[in-house]
Amino acid sequence: MLLGLATSSTQETAQIPISSEGVVCEHPPYRIQLVSSSPLIIYIHNFLTENERTHLRSTRQVKDKFRNSVVAADSTSGAAVSKQRSSQSTYVSTHDPIVHCIEERALVFQGYDIPRSHLEPLQLVKYAQAGDHYHFHTDWFTDPVYSYAFNGGNRVSSFFAYVYVSNDTTGGGTNFPLVETPRDERWCGTVVDCDKPWENGVTFRPIEGNAVFWKNLHDDGTGNQKTLHAGLPVTSGEKIGMNIWTRQAPLNEEAKAPDEYPDL
Numbered sequence: 001m002l003l004g005l006a007t008s009s010t011q012e013t014a015q016i017p018i019s020s021e022g023v024v025c026e027h028p029p030y031r032i033q034l035v036s037s038s039p040l041i042i043y044i045h046n047f048l049t050e051n052e053r054t055h056l057r058s059t060r061q062v063k064d065k066f067r068n069s070v071v072a073a074d075s076t077s078g079a080a081v082s083k084q085r086s087s088q089s090t091y092v093s094t095h096d097p098i099v100h101c102i103e104e105r106a107l108v109f110q111g112y113d114i115p116r117s118h119l120e121p122l123q124l125v126k127y128a129q130a131g132d133h134y135h136f137h138t139d140w141f142t143d144p145v146y147s148y149a150f151n152g153g154n155r156v157s158s159f160f161a162y163v164y165v166s167n168d169t170t171g172g173g174t175n176f177p178l179v180e181t182p183r184d185e186r187w188c189g190t191v192v193d194c195d196k197p198w199e200n201g202v203t204f205r206p207i208e209g210n211a212v213f214w215k216n217l218h219d220d221g222t223g224n225q226k227t228l229h230a231g232l233p234v235t236s237g238e239k240i241g242m243n244i245w246t247r248q249a250p251l252n253e254e255a256k257a258p259d260e261y262p263d264l
């Protein structure tokens, strides 16, 4: 099947028949730039097409299901609605062919070695009220109980992609306080918020369609503290982002039912 993902005249696509499941995806010719080698952080321009972004926002499953986000707390209290994170989140269907193509892209980006079973269901996060934010955290679990849930192990890598950013959005950058800000002023044009003090690390502005990719773990499997990051408060407008998390090992089948999947 060939998916017509690129009807927009402004959106060039390259056809790369990489899917193993009978779906031929049209992938955008995204452009990448290295931000940091330790931890590995790569900025990706044009990772999601316009049609994919529209589709992600409009599927019924998504529109009706945003819930207050929670964070993985500790294993005794379990996850609870938290002041650390004031946003809403939901998971998208793993059976949707467009989602399937995005998953495929995220896997190929990481080389050919990671099977789909290592991916968590893709998570959308919405910041719609002034002040909505996600406080400093790492995406890798500090409590091993979460790594063992569904057998997946810890989160090897993260993509955070900007699915929707309303024109009146202010704030809402993604900040890595322990990563050195790239100094070349060309970063400041759009991607990096150079108004923020350099000692506060790097802050990526939310730009629709673009994404930030990083490796969460050291080669020995331990979590890299320098991947600490935050979704800074959205001071006006609305931002919707998407997490694509890859685990160390295959998740079991239960984890693939987004309705059942806990907010971790």
Ligand SMILES: O=C(O)CCC(=O)C(=O)O
Pocket: 125, 134, 139, 160, 172, 173, 174, 175, 229, 230, 231, 232, 241, 243
């Ligand atoms: O909103 C952001 O910029 C980052 C969100 C984030 O880090 C997360 O959902 O894990």
Ligand SMILES: [Fe+2]
Pocket: 137, 138, 139, 229
């Ligand atoms: Fe995060």
